[in-house]
Amino acid sequence: MDFRRSSRHEEPEVNLIPMIDVLLVIVIFLSVTTTYSRFSELQINLPRADAEKPLERPEQITVVVDPSGRYVVNRTPVAFTNVDSLAVELKKAAGQTADPVIIINADATATHQSVIQVMEAARAAGYNRITFTTQSRTGAK
16 A cells, blocks of 8 residues: 555745744844944034143153163163162162152163063162053054
């Protein structure tokens, strides 16, 4: 007995209507729950200021590091022999100031070791406020 001959083969049918209904429900849900930015409604003009460079304050010590590893402390060239001698120079530059800010102006091509030596000298001198200066990019806003 062959039962398959008597049965008709039905082609599978994909009903698209329930799938479209589900997709519409998802679209409605997403559109209702989405929050939109309202930045386009705010038209503001930021203020502009032409500020002069502040005068050098006495609690700052500027250390310049050039590409060849030479140091200048407060516009005075310093011969580097070791970290301790640089720490002594930083203490001389600080004078009576208890905790000055050490500003490191390192050339972009200066070695990393040169900058680390300034940081180590500041630590040896007991100064823990260190900052770096950078140059802003041309045309940056």
